C-alpha cells in the first residue's frame with residue numbers, strides 16, 4: 001500500500017514537473033520583463049525612482065481624467081523599422097518584404113484604434129488616440145521610407161549575428177553594440193528592430209523561442225529604446241496561401257508553429273513600449289495570483305479593469321465561465337494583447353490600458369506630439385558636424401536637457417538615462433525662426449531636481465560650416481551657477497544680416513553637463529554627465545509662395561511690428577479670399593475670410609507669418625512681428 005502511494009506521488013510529481021517544464025518552454029515568448037530586471041539590477045535605486053515617478057504621474061493622470069480631455073487629439077508616432085540582415089535578398093528571411101513590414105503597421109493601427117478586424121470586439125475594445133506612421137525624414141534631413149535595411153556584412157559582429165542573432169540574455173550580439181549602429185533619436189521616432197534570431201533561436205525552424213521584447217519608459221532604455229521583433233513575428237504576408245507557400249506567413253504570438261494573419265507580437269511589444277505591463281504582472285512567474293488593485297500603479301498590471309490571473313491561465317482558445325484561476329470568473333484576459341495568449345484570441349485593450357497609453361504619450365513620450373519625423377523633408381538642413389559627439393564618463397545618468405523653450409515653442413525630452421547622450425532633432429522637430437539683430441530668449445531645463453546640477457551652453461552654427469566656433473556660443477554658464485531641474489533663462493542678441501547664412505537651416509546645439517563647481521563645459525562635442533541636443537533655426541525663410549499673378553510689391557502690411565491691428569494694402573487686381581496667420585512653427589493660429597485688416601491683440605509676442613489667399617489659387621505670405 002505504502003509503495004503504491006509513493007509511486008502515485010512520483011507520477012504526480014513527474015506530471016507536475018512536465019507541465020511546468022512545457023509551460024516554461026512555451027510561454028517564454030516575450031523577454032521584456034527579464035530584460036527590465038537585468039537593467040534594474042544595474043542600478044536599482046535609479047530604476048525604481050524612475051518607475052515610481054512615472055507610476056505616480058500615471059495615477060494622477062487617471063485621477064484627473066486627463067485622458068478624456070486630450071481624447072480629441074490623435075498622437076502620431078513616427079516609426080522607423082530597422083531590418084538587420086546579413087545580405088539576404090529583400091523578401092528573404094530575415095530581410096522581410098516591404099508588404100510584410102507594412103502589414104504590421106496597418107495592423108498596429110487596427111489593434112490600438114480598435115478598427116478593422118478588431119472593430120466591435122466584445123471583451124476589450126477601447127480605442128486609443130495613437131496612430132503609427134512610417135517616418136519620412138531621417139535624423140539628418142534626408143528622405144526615408146521608414147524602412148531601413150541594414151546589411152551587417154563587414155561589422156565585427158557579422159558572423160555572430162548570422163549564427164545567433166541578437167542576445168536577450170542568451171547567445172547573440174549585445175543589443176547595445178548592435179543598436180548603436182542603427183538607432184534614431186528615441187524621443188522623435190519609435191525604433192523597431194527586426195532581427196534574424198533572438199538568443200540563437202529561429203522560430204521558423206520549429207523551435208520555441210523569444211518572439212520579441214520592448215522597453216517600457218523610464219527603464220534605462222538608452223540606445224535600446226524601442227522594440228525588437230523576430231523577423232517572422234512582425235506582420236504577415238497577405239499573399240501567403242497553400243498555393244503560394246513561398247511567401248512568408250506571419251507567426252502567431254501564442255505558438256510560433258503555425259502561420260497567422262495576425263500581428264500579436266508587435267501589438268504586444270508596442271503595448272509595453274507605451275507603458276503597458278503583462279495582464280498577469282505580479283504572478284511571480286505563474287506561481288501566485290497578482291494582487292487585486294483598484295489603482296493604477298499597484299504591483300500588478302496597474303489596470304483595475306483587468307482581473308488578476310496567472311500566466312498559466314492564458315491558453316487560447318479556452319475561455320469559459322470559470323476559466324480564471326484566481327477569481328473563478330471568466331478568463332477573458334486571453335483576448336487582451338498584453339496576455340500570453342494567441343493571435344486568434346486577441347481583440348484589444350481595456351479602458352485602463354488606454355489611460356496608461358495616453359499618459360505615456362502625454363508624459364515620457366510626449367515629444368511625439370511635436371515630432372515632424374512623419375513629414376517629408378523640406379528645405380536645406382544644417383551642415384553635418386564633423387566631430388561626432390562623444391561621452392567621456394561611462395554609465396547613464398539622470399542628467400541632461402529636459403526642456404528647451406524658444407520664441408514660444410517648447411521641445412521636451414528626457415534624461416541621458418532614457419535618451420542616450422545625444423539627440424539629433426534638426427529634422428524631426430520644427431525649425432525655429434529667428435530674427436536678425438534681435439534679443440532672443442531661450443529657457444532650458446536641465447538635470448532632474450535633487451540630482452546633479454547641470455551647466456548649460458548653447459551654440460548656433462551661424463556660418464553653417466559644421467563646427468561650433470567660440471564666437472558661435474550664444475550662452476555659456478559659469479561654474480557653481482546651476483541648480484538641477486531649475487529653468488535657466490538665456491538671453492542673447494542675434495547677429496546683423498551678414499553674420500549668418502540666410503534662408504538656410506542652421507544647427508543650434510544645447511548642451512548640459514555636470515556642474516563640478518570648478519570649470520565650464522569643456523567644448524561643444526562631448527559630455528560627462530548630461531546630454532547634447534541639436535535643433536534647426538532659420539533666418540528669413542522663404543515660404544512657398546505662388547505669386548505668379550500677384551505682382552511683386554503689390555501687397556504690403558503695416559505697421560510692422562504690429563501691436564493691435566495689422567493693416568493690409570492690396571494694390572493687386574485680385575480679391576483676398578482667405579487670411580491665415582501662422583506662428584513661427586508653421587501652426588495656423590488664426591484664420592478669416594478676406595479683409596484688409598486683422599486684430600493681432602490676442603497673439604503673444606513673436607514672429608508670425610500672414611498668408612493671404614487670392615482668387616485663382618494665388619497666395620502671398622508676409623512676415624510680421626507682434627510686439
Ligand SMILES: [Zn+2]
Pocket residue numbers: 030031032033268272278
Ligand atoms: Zn510581454
